[in-house]
Amino acid sequence: MPEAAxxxxxxxxxxxxxxxxxxxxxxxxxxxxxxxxxxxxLFSVFVGIILSVLMRFHLVWPQAAIxxxxxxxxxxxxxxVMTPEFYLSLMTIHGTIMVFxxxxxxxxxxxxxYFLPIQIGAADMAFPVLNMLSFWITFVGLIxxxxxxxxxxxxxxxxxxxxxxxxxxxxIAGPGQGTGQTLWILSIALFTVASVLGALNFIVTTIDLRAxxxxxxxxxLTVWAWFITAILGxxxxxxxxxxxxxLLLDRMAGTSFFIPAGLVVNDQMLLNHQGGSPLLWxxxxxxxxxxxxxxxxxPGMGAVSQILSTxxxxxxxxxxxxxxxxxxxxxxxxxxxxxxxxxxxxSPYSALVFSVMTMAIGVPSAIKTFNWIGTLWGGNIQFxxxxxxxxxxxxxFVTGGLSGLFLAQPSVDIYFHDTYFxxxxxxxxxxxxxxxxxxxxxxxWFPKMYGRMMNEGWGxxxFWITFVGxxxIFTPMHLLGVVGSPxxxxxxxxxxxxxxxxxxxxxxxxxxxxxATAQVVFLFNLFYSIWKGRKAEINPWHCTxxxxxxxxxxPHDNFGGRxxxxxxxAYEYSVPDAKADYLMQTDAxxxxxxxx
Amino acid sequence: xxxxLLIWAITIxxxxxxxxxxxxxxxxxxxxxxxxxxxxxxxxxxxxxxxFLAQMALGWVVLRYRDRGKAHYSHGNNKLELxxxxxxxxxxxxxxxxxxxxxxxxxxxxxxxxxxxxxxxGQQFVWNIRYAGPDGKFGxxxxxxxxxxxxxxxGIDPADPDGRDDVVVPTMAVPVxxxxxxxxxxxxxTHSFFVRELRIKQDAVPGMAIPMHFTPTRIGNYEVACAExxxxxxxxxxxxxxxxxxxxxxxxxxxxxx
Numbered sequence: 100m101p102e103a104a105x106x107x108x109x110x111x112x113x114x115x116x117x118x119x120x121x122x123x124x125x126x127x128x129x130x131x132x133x134x135x136x137x138x139x140x141l142f143s144v145f146v147g148i149i150l151s152v153l154m155r156f157h158l159v160w161p162q163a164a165i166x167x168x169x170x171x172x173x174x175x176x177x178x179x180v181m182t183p184e185f186y187l188s189l190m191t192i193h194g195t196i197m198v199f200x201x202x203x204x205x206x207x208x209x210x211x212x213y214f215l216p217i218q219i220g221a222a223d224m225a226f227p228v229l230n231m232l233s234f235w236i237t238f239v240g241l242i243x244x245x246x247x248x249x250x251x252x253x254x255x256x257x258x259x260x261x262x263x264x265x266x267x268x269x270x271i272a273g274p275g276q277g278t279g280q281t282l283w284i285l286s287i288a289l290f291t292v293a294s295v296l297g298a299l300n301f302i303v304t305t306i307d308l309r310a311x312x313x314x315x316x317x318x319x320l321t322v323w324a325w326f327i328t329a330i331l332g333x334x335x336x337x338x339x340x341x342x343x344x345x346l347l348l349d350r351m352a353g354t355s356f357f358i359p360a361g362l363v364v365n366d367q368m369l370l371n372h373q374g375g376s377p378l379l380w381x382x383x384x385x386x387x388x389x390x391x392x393x394x395x396x397x398p399g400m401g402a403v404s405q406i407l408s409t410x411x412x413x414x415x416x417x418x419x420x421x422x423x424x425x426x427x428x429x430x431x432x433x434x435x436x437x438x439x440x441x442x443x444x445x446s447p448y449s450a451l452v453f454s455v456m457t458m459a460i461g462v463p464s465a466i467k468t469f470n471w472i473g474t475l476w477g478g479n480i481q482f483x484x485x486x487x488x489x490x491x492x493x494x495x496f497v498t499g500g501l502s503g504l505f506l507a508q509p510s511v512d513i514y515f516h517d518t519y520f521x522x523x524x525x526x527x528x529x530x531x532x533x534x535x536x537x538x539x540x541x542x543x544w545f546p547k548m549y550g551r552m553m554n555e556g557w558g559x560x561x562f563w564i565t566f567v568g569x570x571x572i573f574t575p576m577h578l579l580g581v582v583g584s585p586x587x588x589x590x591x592x593x594x595x596x597x598x599x600x601x602x603x604x605x606x607x608x609x610x611x612x613x614x615a616t617a618q619v620v621f622l623f624n625l626f627y628s629i630w631k632g633r634k635a636e637i638n639p640w641h642c643t644x645x646x647x648x649x650x651x652x653x654p655h656d657n658f659g660g661r662x663x664x665x666x667x668x669a670y671e672y673s674v675p676d677a678k679a680d681y682l683m684q685t686d687a688x689x690x691x692x693x694x695x
Numbered sequence: 696x697x698x699x700l701l702i703w704a705i706t707i708x709x710x711x712x713x714x715x716x717x718x719x720x721x722x723x724x725x726x727x728x729x730x731x732x733x734x735x736x737x738x739x740x741x742x743x744x745x746x747f748l749a750q751m752a753l754g755w756v757v758l759r760y761r762d763r764g765k766a767h768y769s770h771g772n773n774k775l776e777l778x779x780x781x782x783x784x785x786x787x788x789x790x791x792x793x794x795x796x797x798x799x800x801x802x803x804x805x806x807x808x809x810x811x812x813x814x815x816x817g818q819q820f821v822w823n824i825r826y827a828g829p830d831g832k833f834g835x836x837x838x839x840x841x842x843x844x845x846x847x848x849x850g851i852d853p854a855d856p857d858g859r860d861d862v863v864v865p866t867m868a869v870p871v872x873x874x875x876x877x878x879x880x881x882x883x884x885t886h887s888f889f890v891r892e893l894r895i896k897q898d899a900v901p902g903m904a905i906p907m908h909f910t911p912t913r914i915g916n917y918e919v920a921c922a923e924x925x926x927x928x929x930x931x932x933x934x935x936x937x938x939x940x941x942x943x944x945x946x947x948x949x950x951x952x953x
Contacts, residue, residue, distance in 0.1 A: 258924050264901055265926060267886040272819075272884060273926040278885070299914040333727050359902025361838035363850075364883040365819065368838055377885055377900050410758070413887035417771035420780075442887060442922075443898050444879075444905045447802030451795055458787040465783040468749060470771070477767030487698065490757060494702055497749045498709070501742040504787070508794040510801075511735050513896050517887060517922040563701075578718035583891035585922045588930035596721070596891065603718075633721055673766040680766070691768075 115655040125235075127227035128655060132234050133213030134548065135273035139238060140205035143196050144534075145622075148615050150193040155608040157181045157599070161590040175253050184274050186589035187256030191275075192244065194259030195225045195283065198391065199290050202242050202529065205537045207332070208237065208297060208400030211325040214544065215301060217646040218319050220310025220663045222656040225303040232296040243420035243494065245280040247275075255280040256671075258587060260388070263357035263380050264364075267349045271364050284347050289342040294332050310645070312665035317684070318424070319644045319669040323422050324401025327429045328394050334433065335390040342383035349375070356380075357465070381443055383386050385436035393432045395529045396496075397425060399536020400467060403489045406672040407471055409642045410486035411478030412680050416470045424470075427463035435460055441509045442516045450509040457507035464500055468493065479673070483640070484558030488539035491566045493531055498570075499528025502577060517587075520580020523573045538565075545625075545637050550651040551602040551632030557624040561617060568614030575603050612658070641681050644669050648685055699758035706750040710743060715792055724892040724913035724938060729799040731894045741790060806876035806908035811869060814878045816897040817886030820928030822919060823848050826862040826948060834858015841882065846880075862951045866935040870944035871914050879905045887923035890936055898923050911938040 116122045126132060156165060164179030175185030212230065224230045247254040248312065252274045257266040260273055261283065270277035305326040309318075318326075343358040353371055357380045360373030408415040415421060437453030471493050480486070502524040515521060538561075541580050545553045584597055591597040591604065638647040645663055646653070663685045671682035675691055682688055713716070724734055760766075814825040814833060827833045834857040841850035851858040869875045879888055879899035888907070889896040892915070897907040921932035939947060 169708050177780060182927070183930060187924075187927060187929075239924075256924075256927060262885055262924070265924070268884075361843040362883055363818070363838050364900055366841075366843050368841070375902070377902065412766040414768065414770045416769070416775075420776045422772065442896050444900045444903050447798065450798065450802070454795070455788065455791055458791040459784070461787050462780060462784045466776070466780055469779045470776075472749070472752050472756055473771060473775070475753075475760060477769065478756075478760045479763055479766035480757065480761045482698070483759065490698060490702075490753070493753055494705075494750060497753070501746050504742055504790070505735070505738050508734065508738065508791060508798075510731055510794045510798040511738060513731060513801075514735070514891070514894055516896055517889075538902065563697075566701070566704075570709070574709050574712065578712060581713075581718050581720065583721065583889075583920075585889065585920050587924045590930055593931040593933050596918055673768045675768055 119214075123335075125231060127223070127231055129212050129216050129224045129227070129230060130548075130653060132230050133209050134209070135234050136204055136208035136212055136237070137210070139234075139241065140201050140209055140537075141486060143200035143204070143241065145618075147197045147201060148195050148618065150189045150196075152480070152611060152615050153181070154186060154189050154193065155611045157186050158590065159604050159608045161592065163540070170335030172248075172253075179616070181589075183531055183589040184256050185253065187258075187587070188248070188254035188275050188279070191256055191283070191589065192247070192254050193257050196241075196245060197530070198202065198259055198395070199287070200237070200244070200535050202395035203294065203332075203391070204237065206402070206533065207301075207325060207328055207394065208234070208541070210402065210537075210540050210544065211301060211328070211398060213548065214646055215322055215325050216304060216308065216656050217649065217653060218322050218644050219305065219308060219310035220567045220645050220665065221304060222658065222660070224300050225308055226463060229296050229300050233293045233300070236289050236293035236296070240293065243282050243289060244286035247279040247286075250278040250282065252277045252279050257282045260384060261346070261380075262384075263346065263349065263375075263377050264359075264362060267346060267357050267602070268362065268364060268369060271367065281350060284350075286345050288340060288343045288347070291336040291343065294336040295340070296583070298329040298332035298336070301325055302333065310665055311660045313684075316419070317665055317668045318401075318416070320402075320403035320404040320421055320425075323425055324397045324404075327425050328397045331390045331394050331397075331429050331432060335387040335394065338383055339387035342380060345378065345383075368635065378440070378443060378445060381440055382436070382445075385439045386433070388439065389436040390429075390432045392525075392529045393428055395533045397428070398538070399492060399533045399540075400425070402536050402540040403471070403492045405475075405644070406485050406489040406539050407474050407493075408672065409543075409640055410481040410483055410489070411475050412481070412672045413474055413478040414672055416473030416476070417466075418670065419591055420466055421470055424463035424466040428460060430457060431460040431463070438507055438512075441512045447461075447509075448627050454507055454509055458504070461500065461504065464496075468497055468500075482560055483542070484553070484555055485539050485543035487559065487562040487566075488535050491562065492535040492539060495527055495532040495535055495569070499524060499526075499532055502527065514583065517585055518580035519576045519584045519586055522586050525579060526576070527569075527573045531573065538562075541625070543640070544646075545628065546635035547646055547651045547653070549629050549632065550635055551628055552635050552639065553628040553632060554624050557620055561620045561624065564617035564620070565614060568610055568617065571610035572607055572614060575607050579603055641679065643671055643681050643683050645684055648683060696758060696762065699754040702750055702754040702757070706747060706754075713739065714742070721892050722913070723894060724911055724915060724917065725894055726912050727801060727909040728892075728894045728912075732796060733897055734740060734794045737793065738790060741786065743784050748843065793903040801908070803904060807874045810874035810876040810908060812876050812878070813867065813869070814880065815867075815888055815899065816880045817888070817921070817925070817932075818848070819884065819926050820921070820932040821865060822867075822888070822932070822934040824864050824867045824934075825849060826864075828860030828862055828952065830857060830860055832857040834861050838882075860953065862948065862953065864951055866937070867919070868937040868939050868947045869911050870941045870942055871911055871938050873941070874908060874910045876906060876908045879907060884925050885923050886921050886925050886932065889920045889922035890917050891920075892917045893936070896922055914940060
């Protein structure tokens with residue numbers, strides 16, 4: 100619609116709540132909900148890190164006792180020594196909690212919720228009640244997931260991908276496959292419902308509640324990323340929800356969606372199932388699972404674009420190309436799920452198509468990388484902690500992306516599939532690159548959220564240790580994969596070819612201990628700065644987007660009932676002849692004629 | 696400045712680790728291993744070059760344009776944008792197409808006629824290997840007859856004469872330089888049959904019989920690993936695959952005849 104004719108849709112305003120419970124617990128304010136998501140993810144990430152440290156310990160010293168663990172897990176780790184099934188349950192919950200409750204939750208539910216409405220000049224999300232429900236359903240999902248540790252049999256051991264029949268036939272397949280697996284499915288079902296509701300909210304808000312003048316092509320790239328992530332979430336999580344319900348029916352109602360006839364498990368024949376297909380789950384799961392990778396990384400790309408431009412004091416290089424690349428990644432993201440299944444027994448002909456599509460998705464990813472470097476090129480780079488993490492993100496994204504080129508080719512994947520090469524690859528890109536996006540966003544937006552600055556010295560210390568640390572952890576995993584080490588082994592004692600790799604595993608474990616411990620610096624900085632940090636100005640980074648026009652923290656309805664008017668795009672830095680080296684989106688000053 | 700140096704250092708160390716030769720593919724022991732390895736090394740070189748250039752460029756812009764008091768006002772360059780989009784697309788797609796040939800040879804066609812036929816059954820947490828015996832015919836199997844405790848893990852029907860000479864063993868032997876066709880089954884959950892030196896890997900899925908073929912070219916003993924999470928004993932679901940001379944292979948089979 101023509102920009103002049105666009106008026107902001109009337110927003111169902113809700114008054115600022117007075118009571119503690121309505122203000123902080125069951126709040127309708129997108130900023131409170133965003134903060135709730137952020138802290139839920141923060142709690143989850145530390146649970147996930149602790150689980151991974153325990154796993155790394157067991158991989159290197161499988162017979163050693165961990166003090167205190169015996170008391171926490173009397174069956175899984177009697178006397179502090181883990182059983183193989185306990186290791187696998189740690190692995191399952193680590194993967195699940197990191198993918199869903201951290202990488203999906205913090206960038207989208209957390210920062211997206213907090214800043215999308217402000218960045219487009221809206222008073223709140225389109226559906227505040229739905230927003231509150233999304234968070235609380237996610238919260239219940241997390242509790243249900245963690246409850247799996249304390250039920251009989253413990254947490255499931257089938258990994259975050261939960262392939263049937265292992266995940267479908269119950270306790271007979273192993274401890275944790277009974278109640279624990281059921282709780283896992285319920286948790287994921289709750290999470291998907293919450294995510295679909297959240298996605299609808301993001302989409303409607305972006306389309307309907309933009310301030311006058313905020314055309315789509317003037318949106319900050321953060322908003323574009325949250326918007327496209329929401330579309331991916333809507334389409335992908337619905338499919339996972341359906342798959343989860345089918346799996347639950349196979350377990351509880353005797354259906355056979357994923358269970359074929361004639362299964363003999365542990366010398367017992369399963370008589371009540373026939374006609375199901377284990378591969379059906381894999382198709383449904385990865386139809387969700389691959390877009391999920393982009394759900395985790397796109398918001399990070401958005402935040403990193405914003406931060407690179409801000410601290411290079413330079414407009415983003417190729418704004419339109421960046422938007423089209425986001426769209427391209429989102430679109431192609433739905434056509435590549437089969438690359439997880441080259442060895443699964445699916446038709447080898449389809450592997451060709453999935454493989455070509457996977458290489459194709461590398462193209463928009465490469466465009467983004469070129470444009471980030473192009474943004475820095477000719478800039479006036481300010482090395483804040485947020486900027487360091489953003490640059491670290493680009494480096495990790497390049498590294499993690501390139502190892503994907505090996506796995507995208509079926510012929511090479513014959514060797515690498517399900518080895519540590521894959522573990523190194525996806526941790527590098529959707530794990531730590533996405534986490535670097537979250538850290539960058541945290542250091543960047545903290546002053547707006549709390550009206551105080553985080554400590555830059557501690558922030559930089561945190562960055563240096565973490566940046567070196569993650570490379571030290573995940574680069575050697577690629578080498579393990581080159582040697583052929585399979586993943587998801589609870590110990591490496593049974594194979595002659597794995598024994599010489601013990602030194603590499605020890606190195607990784609030590610690097611993981613150090614890197615995990617260094618995160619305490621971040622925690623301390625975060626909580627100390629919330630109460631004791633130096634007071635922040637309204638716009639400490641001299642940034643152009645709308646959230647920097649309102650007080651810190653922003654008031655309940657963001658703009659005091661007077662939506663801002665937007666005059667130009669989001670990244671007008673170092674405009675020639677301007678009075679400052681940045682031009683707010685609300686500044687009516689004219690831009691010079693563009694020339695390249 | 697430290698950041699630029701650090702990015703460069705990480706880049707060089709990473710590349711050095713990959714070319715050190717300390718961590719590399721094991722020697723290839725099948726006829727298609729060389730083509731798989733070739734594709735891997737080509738990918739390694741291409742990725743290595745892109746990795747080097749991208750990280751060097753990142754380090755360089757960080758170093759060159761650090762806090763210099765002014766920035767160049769530019770919204771980008773469409774020509775450059777188009778150039779690197781096309782360059783990446785051509786490079787990635789070409790690399791991909793190159794690798795398709797070996798995949799097609801391995802998976803689009805069955806084994807050459809006269810291939811040794813072997814059935815592989817995965818179950819928690821062992822492999823069972825079946826040979827057809829002197830009659831060259833596999834006996835009928837029935838899930839209802841499968842019983843580890845009764846010594847019939849594959850449920851071979853005793854009423855079927857074809858099955859009486861079938862050989863069922865926990866490890867595999869194959870003759871060198873003859874095509875081998877495996878038919879993969881799983882009794883309980885999904886497993887995956889992986890032999891590094893032969894460059895073979897294929898999931899064994901319950902309810903499916905999945906063929907896979909290769910020609911071993913080097914006599915030796917190789918470890919078989921399970922590569923699909925199958926439960927608590929996944930880490931020890933190990934077997935052995937011996938590539939033997941034709942003579943030794945026949946002897947091996949005869950020694951195991953029922």
